[in-house]
Amino acid sequence: MLIQILNGLVYAGLLYIVSVGLVLIFGLRRVVNFAHGGFYMVGAYAGYTAAMVFGFWGGLIVAVLVLGLIGILLDYVVFRPLQNADHMVTVLVTFGILLVFEDVVQMIWGADTLSVLAPYPFDGTVQLGDILFPVYRLLVIAVAIAVALGLTLWLRFSRAGLYVRASSVDALTTGMQGVDTEKLSLSVVGLGTALAGLSGVIASPLLALSPSMGSSILIESFIVVVTGGLGSFAGAFIAALLIGQVHNLGIVYVPNVASMLPLLLMVVVLILKPTGFARSYS
Amino acid sequence: MSLLELQNVHAAYGSARVLHGVSLKVEKGERVALIGRNGVGKTTVVNTCIGAARLTSGKVSFMTRVQKPIRAFRAARSGISIVPQGRRIVPGLTVRENLLLGSAPDRKGPWNLEAVFAMYPILRERADGLGTAMSGGQQQMLAIGRALMANPDLLILDEPSEGLAPVVVDELGASLVRLAEQGTAILLIEQNFGLIRSVGDRYYVMAKGSVVEDGRLSALTAEELKRHVSV
Numbered sequence: 001m002l003i004q005i006l007n008g009l010v011y012a013g014l015l016y017i018v019s020v021g022l023v024l025i026f027g028l029r030r031v032v033n034f035a036h037g038g039f040y041m042v043g044a045y046a047g048y049t050a051a052m053v054f055g056f057w058g059g060l061i062v063a064v065l066v067l068g069l070i071g072i073l074l075d076y077v078v079f080r081p082l083q084n085a086d087h088m089v090t091v092l093v094t095f096g097i098l099l100v101f102e103d104v105v106q107m108i109w110g111a112d113t114l115s116v117l118a119p120y121p122f123d124g125t126v127q128l129g130d131i132l133f134p135v136y137r138l139l140v141i142a143v144a145i146a147v148a149l150g151l152t153l154w155l156r157f158s159r160a161g162l163y164v165r166a167s168s169v170d171a172l173t174t175g176m177q178g179v180d181t182e183k184l185s186l187s188v189v190g191l192g193t194a195l196a197g198l199s200g201v202i203a204s205p206l207l208a209l210s211p212s213m214g215s216s217i218l219i220e221s222f223i224v225v226v227t228g229g230l231g232s233f234a235g236a237f238i239a240a241l242l243i244g245q246v247h248n249l250g251i252v253y254v255p256n257v258a259s260m261l262p263l264l265l266m267v268v269v270l271i272l273k274p275t276g277f278a279r280s281y282s
Numbered sequence: 283m284s285l286l287e288l289q290n291v292h293a294a295y296g297s298a299r300v301l302h303g304v305s306l307k308v309e310k311g312e313r314v315a316l317i318g319r320n321g322v323g324k325t326t327v328v329n330t331c332i333g334a335a336r337l338t339s340g341k342v343s344f345m346t347r348v349q350k351p352i353r354a355f356r357a358a359r360s361g362i363s364i365v366p367q368g369r370r371i372v373p374g375l376t377v378r379e380n381l382l383l384g385s386a387p388d389r390k391g392p393w394n395l396e397a398v399f400a401m402y403p404i405l406r407e408r409a410d411g412l413g414t415a416m417s418g419g420q421q422q423m424l425a426i427g428r429a430l431m432a433n434p435d436l437l438i439l440d441e442p443s444e445g446l447a448p449v450v451v452d453e454l455g456a457s458l459v460r461l462a463e464q465g466t467a468i469l470l471i472e473q474n475f476g477l478i479r480s481v482g483d484r485y486y487v488m489a490k491g492s493v494v495e496d497g498r499l500s501a502l503t504a505e506e507l508k509r510h511v512s513v
């Protein structure tokens with residue numbers, strides 16, 4: 001049972017890092033970003049290839065930087081010009097980007113799955129009670145906690161974090177106070193996209209790389225974001241924990257309906273509390 | 283030096299044209315009232331200055347610099363702070379955080395958290411509570427304090443008396459007069475005669491999207507003022 005809960009936590013960690021990027025981007029741009037799953041997937045592949053030259057950790061840094069740049073570009077050429085357009089237009093464009101990225105990745109790396117080994121020195125196992133557990137999985141949990149902690153401190157105590165929180169609820173007023181909200185969005189979309197890339201890279205030793213890996217985590221990330229209360233960071237954290245467990249226990253105990261469980265959970269939460277777990281930026 | 287100048291400004295929301303040639307000017311240290319009935323476009327004048335309404339022709343200048351294109355953050359960074367209609371306290375932020383937001387332009391001057399707390403002690407008491415949890419009058423103080431955090435040369439207030447009890451409006455007027463005496467220019471958009479009289483010196487009257495009259499408030503009788511403002 002402990003193993004199951006830990007595995008659930010691992011998936012929750014990956015899900016959280018992807019979801020919190022979505023929350024950041026949604027806050028600043030009010031965009032439901034389908035391309036985000038594509039960035040997770042591209043991050044995994046970019047890390048895979050860069051690792052051949054720089055090793056796993058160097059590859060991770062390269063992938064995160066590349067994805068950050070892609071995010072900045074996305075904001076500059078898509079979100080900014082389309083900010084006054086119908087939301088549906090932007091959503092469709094991001095969906096198109098997801099499809100294009102899946103095709104491009106398939107062209108470059110092929111449709112077959114690729115695998116990545118856990119990097120040294122996290123490639124061993126550790127004794128937990130009477131079971132052996134892969135150290136790398138614990139590392140993933142630790143990275144997710146570090147991201148959550150870092151983001152929370154940044155949002156709560158830094159100037160930029162204050163501007164992000166303010167702009168997420170009222171961009172006009174924030175701009176009126178002298179904050180360049182366009183520039184802010186650029187960096188925040190970059191950050192959110194880099195986080196998707198980070199999640200993709202650290203997921204790669206756990207999951208097989210395939211061009212469709214982005215779509216599957218994207219759906220569950222949307223469920224996390226909505227269940228957590230659209231735009232809430234704390235809500236996303238709690239929802240990711242919950243959905244991670246549901247996802248994992250479902251696969252183990254009721255594999256036939258596992259993929260439906262997170263959706264069911266979302267429906268139940270939304271019926272009980274239509275705003276999701278939280279609404280404020282805490 | 284003119285701090286704010288609008289020359290023959292036309293502006294629209296989408297395709298709805300609202301301003302049809304507004305010209306006005308606020309010089310250093312002046313106390314100007316912008317008056318007019320509901321819906322004539324007073325708030326749109328402010329919105330045009332921050333790009334929330336679209337400038338279709340004419341010129342907007344801050345500190346004699348023509349703004350082209352108009353960007354939301356330029357006014358505050360140029361020394362023009364806005365206390366918007368409805369106060370627009372940012373939800374989810376504490377009183378202190380709302381004030382710190384106001385210091386985003388990072389301009390030097392006498393105003394900082396301490397100075398604002400000294401002027402409105404209630405804000406110090408409520409510093410760690412949510413801004414939106416305060417009463418209307420307190421939120422108005424917060425909106426003014428937030429605007430002052432940028433150390434502005436010109437403070438634009440859009441109907442600050444809206445929804446406030448008469449005694450609170452009197453206090454508000456007194457604090458605006460004090461600010462003006464310390465050298466901050468004021469552009470006051472108002473419909474409250476008392477406040478217009480106590481704070482204003484010059485005035486502009488708007489009707490149907492343009493400025494139709496201007497002059498000195500001292501030359502205006504109570505009757506005339508009333509006619510310009512009430513519905």
Ligand SMILES: Nc1ncnc2c1ncn2[C@@H]1O[C@H](COP(=O)(O)OP(=O)(O)OP(=O)(O)O)[C@@H](O)[C@H]1O
Binds near residue numbers: 295318320321323
């Ligand atoms: N966002 C908007 N989109 C479209 N039309 C708008 C918008 N805001 C205001 N208007 C219209 O523009 C006109 C001028 O509105 P504005 O808010 O500038 O008036 P006002 O003089 O400030 O009125 P009040 O005294 O009620 O605040 C009104 O007819 C209003 O309906």
Ligand SMILES: [Mg+2]
Binds near residue numbers: 324325326367440441
């Ligand atoms: Mg108005």
